[in-house]
Amino acid sequence: MSRLNSVVDTTSTEHKANRAAMLDKLAEIEAEHAKAVAGGGDKYVERHRKRGKLLVRERIELLLDQDSPFLELSPLAAWGTDYKVGASVVTGIGVVEGVECLISGSDPTVKGGASNPWTTRKSFRAADIAAQNRLPTINLVESGGADLPTQKEIFIPGGRIFRDITRASAAGCPTVALVFGNSTAGGAYLPGMSDYVVMVKERAKVFLGGPPLVKMATGEESDDESLGGAEMHARTSGLADYLAVDEEDAIRIGRRIVARLNWRKQGPVPASDYGEPLYDAEDLLGIVPTDLKVPFDPRDVIARVVDGSDFDEFKPLYGTSLVTGWAQVHGYPVGILANARGVLFSEESQKAAQFIQLANQIDTPLLFLHNTTGYMVGREYEQGGIIKHGAMMINAVSNSKVPHISVLMGASYGAGHYGMCGRAYDPRFLFAWPSAKSAVMGPQQLAGVLSIVARQAAASRGQEYNEEHDAAMRTMVENQIEAESLPMFLSGMLYDDGIIDPRDTRTVLGMSLSAIHNGPVGGVGNAGGFGVFRM
Template identity: 50%
Template sequence: SRAGIGRVAGREALVLANDPMIKGGTIYPLGVKKTLRMQTIAMENRLPVLNLADSGGAFLPMQSEIFPDIDDGGRVFYNQALMSKMNIPQITAVLGLCTAGGAYLPAMSDHVVHVKGTGAIFLGGPPLVKAATGEEVSAEELGGAMMHCQVSGVSDYYAEDDAHALQIVRDITALLPENPKATIPTRPAIDPLYDARDIYGIVPEKVSQPYDVRQLIARMVDGSEFLEFKELYGPTLVCGWAYLHGYQVGLLGNNGILFSDSALKATQFIQLCDRQGIPLVFLQNINGYMIGREYERGGITKDGHKMINAVATSTVPKFTVIVGASFGAGNYGMCGRAYGPRFLWMWPNAKIGVMGGEQAAQVLISVKNDQLAREGQQTMPAEMQEALKQPIMDATDKEGNAYYSTSNLWDDGILDPIKTRDVLGLAIAASLNAPLDHRDQGHGTFRM
């Protein structure tokens, strides 16, 4: 399936389309996961959903991974019912087959546009009908546009062809009532002073090589104007306010590992933005929180917990871009996927995992050597350690790759760095279709 957000008839909308060129548009487990993610985006941001339906239903060889569980295919229709209750418009254009459970996709929509000749909606197709009842019937007779528009009432608009159907979808979208927009501080948008193409030369190939995140901020925000918060305190985390495509945002960007002071700075900054109703943008390039005897005695765990608590309980829209490393608990503190960002993207160079490949290999070698020592055996010689180390590094690097991540839907896509500003602008605009609910403001217990 293909999915995305764009402007349709002058308003932000979410578009979800089956791809009939791949296995007849049948639904795979990841296809279900993708649809559920898009529905979550629609509900969080109150976006109209435009479905372009052309699917043969579930991919039967993998039916056990698609059908029975709470986050499988049935959840799609459950979410459709919830979205209808939430007054989120759903429009489906039936361009091809809507078979079996897929027939409920248009049936549970507010508006159904049906293309003659190619579009068909039925719980059981002609082969199944013949096998079950002995009746011979064509797809058009069983579930075609004329039958459903004229007889059953399942479909609402009769379209001559795909182009006609898409025009009807646009016409319906144009007539949808506007949501009352959430209000945040805005001003006319202006371009950054610095060329975004400079980013290609600023960001190093290796995520372990440091650079100043302010260089990225200067090429993303309006007029390259950035009011930094606590510049001299907790310098490994940069926090501050700026405007992005005319919208005020609070930015957090990593300039190294997180210490207690940087975690406390982040906690205060996130709470300020939450109280003021200012969306948060996280630029992740983080290896984690500092470890070691001195830092444990200094309370790094409880200070890191405060930052994670603040991220988890903030009510403003959050947006995350992984611009480099995203390792360990640093992923949590910088608003990883589990912490409810409205959107999360990765740059092509990004890496994600519990830790880097080198560190993972060293930990496992250390564990193995400790085991051998307890058994009274000699530790592994250097050549054996190297032989064990390389496969671990290779596997960790493969699974931490941005393309591996996006193929598993751990993120919402890979961004070209120079397009990040524009994508963030569209995402912030889309998020404002949902109200900001300050009634939920607050936080859990902070361990002092």
């Protein structure tokens, strides 16, 4: 075995400072997550409870197998906007009757569960995850439909939600709707297009138009129950497959539906004889420096994440700013690409391209651990072909067929973000540590570039350059880019699937890999019609 020898001095001043900074960031993130958990606030939570209803996270907890974890996705969606943190919907992956499912639940304490523009974006991402990883979907429905003042941002793209449900069914991924309350207007199609529908007696209301709209449109007088009540849909329209007596009964029926799916994973089963890492995950809190310009050895992270701290490094003496190699996480084989000293040179790019081809040849998922400032610039490197070599790496990432997972540990700047499989390159999952930052380049570099351009423009016009204005501009730009590089901002924009505690990295990766293996895990077999190119 190739066990890593990781020597991290947890008693050093640097490690203690890094740890303290990371804990502070984790506390900030927890405070923001608490806002999502609080939903619409005490007033609306109390109103919901007085109606005898469970909160959305209570529904999810009852739905999941006892003591099984829930991998919540995009919990900080809409952070930094005028909408509630969490975007009025909870999404994630959990185990129901032994089956990993994508679970989505509206939060009725936030404007009655109405969908705003961020709700739709978060729902789209959840649907992508379900489709890419072949997961059954369970929707916990209680929503007043679209948030009408924002309809111009919802109506046109929002139709994709219903398209995704029907495509999931066509792909053999069952969809289940448990309807606890209102599901009106366009929302009526959510249960209408699901494979299985459970409605709660005297609570579920499903109609294209409620009594007021029917009155205005046709002149017909009607009431909620006769127009769209659960009993009517169970006995008359046939929209409801099951009539539940209460919420707990609906959840029980939902679990039985999943138990009868005869669900089988299509990916290889994990090894059962793996060991835990030899090093304490607690150490991960102090590994990333507070100043991301200071490099750290990603092997210290790998040693605390992979099975038995066992890592077979590939090309260890070549392109040393990028660590590549083979390992297992919770019994699942992975190929790892991890930035060691930030900058990617031609050697690292070629090494990565070859390694990615090898992973595809042997059907092994890839894990990207980000801490990069991007590809190297300068005359020597341009003449040496950094553009074509960087393009080679990005080409390999773009056309790789095995599943990818990305974790942003530190910096993830410029085209290095692309080469390391950033959001635009469709990793199955992308998570960030609280220490992560991502942007086109670092704040100081970006402000400096703008300053140089402005100086050159002033010189070309024969004007004197205003140094005071330059200093103010640089400060403003640096502050803006710094704010827009932080993980909470990026998570709010749905550019990651969640900010995770570094100590939970192994667990999160294990759950992600397990979800991925619901579908076939295959590369291109023969590297896309060619043998593996020697880079």
